[in-house]
Amino acid sequence: MSIFHAMILAPLIYALFVPFFYRSFNRRLHTGWFVIAVPLILFIYLLQYIPKVLKGNTLYETVSWIPSLGIDFTVAIDGFSLLFGLLITGMGALVVLYSIYYLSKEKEEALHNFYVYLLLFMGAMLGVVFSDHLLVLYVFWELTSIASFLLIAYWYERKASRKGALKALLITVTGGFFMLAGIILLAMMGDSYSIRELIAQKSVLMTHPYFIPSMVLLLIGAFTKSAQFPFSIWLPDAMEAPTPVSAYLHSATMVKAGIYLVARFSPLFGGTGLWFWLVSVVGLITLLYGSWTAIKQTDLKALLAYSTVSQLGLVMSLLGVGSLAFYYEEGPLFTIFATALFAAIFHLFNHSVFKGSLFMVVGIIDLGTGTRDIRRISGLLQLMPVTFTVAVISGFSMAGLPPFGGFLSKEMFFQSMVDVSDLQEFGLGQWGVLFPVFAWIASVFTFVYSMILIFKTFTGKFQPQKLNRPVHEMPFGMLVSPVLLAFLVIAVFFFPNILSKWILQPSLYSIIPAAKQTRIGDIQIWHGLTPAFLMTVGVILVGFTLYKMLDKWLRIYRVFPQKLTLNGLYDWSLSTYEAQSRKITNRYMTGSLRHYLLYILSFLILTVTIALIRNGRVQLAMENFHAIGVLDVVIFIGIVLAALTILITNNRITAILALSVVGYLVVMLFVIFRAPDLALTQMVVETVTTVLFLLCFYHLPKLGKRMEPLKFKWTNGIIAVLTGFLVTIFTILAYNHKRFMPITSFFENSYELAGGKNIVNTILVDFRGFDTMLEISVLVIAGLGVYSLIRLKLRERDTDEV
């Protein structure tokens, strides 16, 4: 157990104590103050790893977890996972600080739940990014889905919260199952669950027939988690969560887990045509779809949700294009595509920063005005000057404008898309030109919705009559986190190379070590009139025009069908699935015990018959049998007749007496079989049982004439005869089956060992005395049951039901 393991598990362990803090101190001090220490300490602790992984090296710590299955909890720290670790803990600390003001300790009734879930998520997410063993990674991966589910449903009394939580869970966990299948395929191919070991075997794995299936399965897992089209529908509904959660899980960290996975597996799958096409095209479609849909949203959080979908698509498409670097391995083309990978990491960072602060801004607006509806909010500029400033900085960064961090990564994105359009390999041909075109159109939409977000809410005439409460700026504490993030946005623009040298370049090197030989990551703010810059100018011009003319063209959205949406498909499939499964279940779960018995017996007959036939060694050897005496035959006939009497008679007493006849005849059989103890016991028990039956039958209704339909009788008859036949066969087989020596000779020393001459008795009370004690316990329990059933009065509640 290393310190690093303890660090990952610390949030999980700390979560156990949160309810205690809540119960003891919440009246005086917000529970969040106790929680904030965890991400803060972890953040500072992680900072000291930055110099250690600067050259792209990886540190390992291993703890054996399930040794019998070869599962080790190996922690691998490299630049890329460290970037994520810093994001998780850094954003975590800011979000907890923000939440202290967002969730008031008086109004919220389940604050401790909120922080327990948040810490659960934090630990799980750290586990995802630092695990090297794929199964461990998978466990943490699903744990983040569960934490996300719990956090979305935090206000569980709201129907929309529950629905959104369920949708997120169903989609991400289903994707997780696909991913698990992919992981298992990978492990079958490479005989290892370690990501690094698998990557080392790349050349062998590439020719394996499972290579493509495992790739597709893993991608489904990553796409569902990172809300890529068409799995993106869960993210907008996840906005039912409290805003700190949206800022943390659903923009900065969890939704980036899919990105993390794709980047992590790029060295293995990158360089193949399918990976390139899947990742980049899905990313581009998501980018376009998200930005296009974001414009028509009227809820500020929904707008940000679609914007997140779109930005995740952007990063994904960059990873797709950048994966070509693994194909070229060196030369100018390598540099170009490795730069795309760098841009992906850079934009991932930028997005976390500006989107996190934008979510906090929206949370402030929501709390201050009581609504998130764009149509009701306007002119907040005078009332919330600080919030407005933060919104402008982060919003412009999102739109890709200077002098903000987003500009730099957006330029690199354009450049990569332009570069890939020149390529002729991988069947790109004329299609390559679509990459920059898609990217540019989507960026125009991004510009438009960024402007909507900023100017529709903050400028224009303030209309207090549309709001239910007076509006004012939020307390200082709530503004700290967004303001800090806004500072970071500007700092990244002016000093990009500090960030690049200490964080981004080590991340790149840990994905693609060959990049160390190049100068990738030297970010220049101004690099001439490149196509990328011209594209940015175009975005601003066209985007501004479109924003000004918004009222004229917004009705285009009405042209699209309202019912044929992905959400409609989701709802339809969920309800159909439920209705169908209920129908099928009701068909066989009839509540009739007879039906259930029929299932059991038919299954028994079927399986045993099949097993006997398939085994092929069924020999009904008619040997080793002992002679049949006259008495035997007489008893046989007697038992059969008595049993048939039970079957046929409609008289209760006849049936009971016939049953005791069977019993007493079995006693005689025991005598013949040289079992005196059995005979004696059976005799006593049979007598008592008969008395019991006679006592009870008086209270039971008469056996009526059987008025059952013929089908009922035939079904029962056939099943009964088959079962009987099977048991006969089974008896003969069991008798002839002498694979092991009988152990009875051991018990024949009963006099020496146990001091008794009756072997059966010594077995019961001595050799297997404990069994007999338990047997007596069964008798006691049954006796108590009988007594209480007879004596105790039914409770009122039960009688009411009659």
Add this chain to the structure above:
Amino acid sequence: MEILVAILIGILVAIGTYLLLSKEMLRIILGISLFSHAANLLIITMGGLKTGSPPLLSEEGSTFTDALPQALILTAIVINFAVTALVLVLSYRTYKKNRTDNMEKLRGNEHE
């Protein structure tokens, strides 16, 4: 001899099964009793029949019949008695409460 017992076991099981599948509770209990007889006979047959003398050391004889199945059956008989008693009382109580012994009317799936 064993083949005869095997057939007997089969018949007992068949009749027991038929009774188990019927609607009246009393018939079901009777079926269970027949089942237990069949099971006891099955166990003792597996150990071999009519070989050696009874498993009493005081008896004259060089070999004894297998004592282990007998010990098992002895336990089974007693347990079976407990089960029969419980089921009988249970059916009595059920009948008193629900005014029917028809299993088809005693379905519990309406409230699910």
